[in-house]
Amino acid sequence: DTEVTQTPKHLVMGMTNKKSLKCEQHMGHRAMYWYKQKAKKPPELMFVYSYEKLSINESVPSRFSPECPNSSLLNLHLHALQPEDSALYLCASRGQGKGSYEQYFGPGTRLTVT
């Protein structure tokens, strides 16, 4: 099973709201990722967690706050977002070890900031 799940599927929030995106995988993967994707563009890396520790932050604004409560879960906390943050937010995970470099993506959360 190579399934990554994300909730919610759609989210509409105002600029003063606080919301969270959730991601879950049960493949035993120890690397998890958040990506942002705008229309007709490739995914853009935001954060990487490796063994539940933040290993890469691609200079993402502090209004995005990632959290990895355990090896299966990844959250992205959102606060005071701007309309330009509207996008498809993708979670991905990857196995460890040689020959396990491919990332498996979830279905995404479509975020609209009003």
Place this chain on the structure above:
Amino acid sequence: EDQVTQSPEALRLQEGESSSLNCSYTVSGLRGLFWYRQDPGKGPEFLFTLYSAGEEKEKERLKATLTKKESFLHITAPKPEDSATYLCAVGGGGSEKLVFGKGTKLTVNP
């Protein structure tokens, strides 16, 4: 700096008309070249990983090949359900990052 260029940007085929998508890359220490399929509004679906020049992988009507400078995704006798954006990405060195191309949008008309 690792780079990936995909061509063409868009491709229209008739059902049954075979063709190829190209992915040219430069990377320091190739860890893997990855092909994904993405339908509108959905997450990318993993198709193939290629690790070394000369490697080939197949899945149904798709066949991916790899040389030292480029990869091809061959589509044989495509069907309308093959319509999607196909993304190519490379992983290099010890980095966790994937470098994506901009994708090729494939449309297969019945």
